[in-house]
Amino acid sequence: MELFADTLSWLLLLSGGAFVIIGAVGTLRFPDFYTRTHAAGVTDTLGADLVLLGMLLQAPDAMTAIKILLIFFFLIMTSPVATHSVAHAAYAGREAPLTGKLLLRQNVPLAPGAEDEGGAS
Amino acid sequence: MFAATTLALGVAMILMLIRAVLGPTVYDRVLAVNSFGTKTVLLLGVLGFLMGRPAFLDIALLYALINFVGTIAILKFFRYGGLMTAMDDEDPIRQEGR
Amino acid sequence: MSEFLKISGRRIVLVLALIALWMLLSGYWNKATLVAFGAFSVAVTLWFSERAEIVDREGVPTSIFPRILTYMSWLLLEIGKANIIVAREVIRPQIKLAPKMIRVPADQPSDLTRTIFANSVTLTPGTVTVDVREDCLLIHALDEKLADVEGIAEMGAKCTRLESGRGA
Numbered sequence: 495m496e497l498f499a500d501t502l503s504w505l506l507l508l509s510g511g512a513f514v515i516i517g518a519v520g521t522l523r524f525p526d527f528y529t530r531t532h533a534a535g536v537t538d539t540l541g542a543d544l545v546l547l548g549m550l551l552q553a554p555d556a557m558t559a560i561k562i563l564l565i566f567f568f569l570i571m572t573s574p575v576a577t578h579s580v581a582h583a584a585y586a587g588r589e590a591p592l593t594g595k596l597l598l599r600q601n602v603p604l605a606p607g608a609e610d611e612g613g614a615s
Numbered sequence: 616m617f618a619a620t621t622l623a624l625g626v627a628m629i630l631m632l633i634r635a636v637l638g639p640t641v642y643d644r645v646l647a648v649n650s651f652g653t654k655t656v657l658l659l660g661v662l663g664f665l666m667g668r669p670a671f672l673d674i675a676l677l678y679a680l681i682n683f684v685g686t687i688a689i690l691k692f693f694r695y696g697g698l699m700t701a702m703d704d705e706d707p708i709r710q711e712g713r
Numbered sequence: 714m715s716e717f718l719k720i721s722g723r724r725i726v727l728v729l730a731l732i733a734l735w736m737l738l739s740g741y742w743n744k745a746t747l748v749a750f751g752a753f754s755v756a757v758t759l760w761f762s763e764r765a766e767i768v769d770r771e772g773v774p775t776s777i778f779p780r781i782l783t784y785m786s787w788l789l790l791e792i793g794k795a796n797i798i799v800a801r802e803v804i805r806p807q808i809k810l811a812p813k814m815i816r817v818p819a820d821q822p823s824d825l826t827r828t829i830f831a832n833s834v835t836l837t838p839g840t841v842t843v844d845v846r847e848d849c850l851l852i853h854a855l856d857e858k859l860a861d862v863e864g865i866a867e868m869g870a871k872c873t874r875l876e877s878g879r880g881a
Contacts, residue, residue: 512623
């Protein structure tokens with residue numbers, strides 16, 4: 495049983511680390527700001543969750559486990575708000591998204607309902 | 616095994632710093648710094664286990680909260696030019712749309 | 714009268730939650746000085762939230778407490794699935810993306826469920842809520858196959874059901 499929990503937590507920690515690195519690489523590679531938010535989201539959700547779950551299985555006492563669960567809860571609550579506020583600030587600041595297969599720069603729609611669907615592909 | 620995760624987090628943090636330095640727009644930088652903060656929280660937790668000091672988890676918990684508040688404060692500062700402005704004023708985009 | 718009872722019920726829930734949080738984080742049960750300081754900090758927090766007028770339906774959303782747990786476990790599964798798609802896009806040697814801006818109707822009656830909906834969309838990788846409007850959300854999707862309006866609208870219907878019960 496001990497061995498099983500150890501192996502599982504090792505797997506969780508390793509795959510969490512892998513997802514964190516994938517998110518960081520995506521943030522470096524993706525072409526514009528809006529796509530980068532998606533790559534950063536991989537780190538904020540699955541990477542963080544897997545690492546925290548792995549730590550949860552290694553927790554020596556109940557107090558530590560509760561603290562890890564609280565960190566998990568706070569990250570789940572705050573990371574989408576932070577991501578949305580950055581994205582909305584970029585939108586309000588007229589940062590134009592790249593759309594379509596050709597990654598053409600689409601003008602930011604000003605009026606509600608004026609954007610063309612699907613972009614310029 | 617915690618050492619491997621620490622290494623992965625460190626590499627990812629260096630990549631995030633590169634993005635924060637390169638980032639063409641200010642939003643890229645804010646996004647990178649926010650993501651860097653999330654990784655810092657994870658790194659603090661993992662280091663606490665690696666060094667056998669569970670008190671690090673309290674610091675990680677606080678850092679998670681401060682990181683969020685800091686991101687919102689930076690964005691509000693760039694948007695309104697100050698922190699004391701009321702946030703419920705009319706949206707410039709909606710205003711032009713009318 | 715019933716209005717007052719409702720509000721003070723929320724206050725009691727808030728105080729109990731704060732006491733539980735303090736106990737969990739500190740772990741001191743029998744040191745009188747520390748417990749007194751804990752009670753003091755709970756009182757100060759309650760005073761601040763009264764002063765900022767945030768003890769209301771949104772600040773302490775008691776109406777969705779039992780149902781939010783099943784919703785969150787469903788959401789975690791969705792996050793896992795979407796993450797794998799995005800991770801595959803990242804490690805593709807040649808970047809091949811087709812980002813898209815979509816509009817998804819959001820007809821949630823209350824701000825609370827609409828906020829939960831917008832946050833769930835942002836939390837799912839591959840879709841980020843860019844703007845919240847009167848009747849819809851403006852969403853940036855990473856790829857064509859992540860931009861299915863029906864799937865996201867179904868998530869919105871689940872959020873509406875969080876507050877109103879089984880119906881609707």
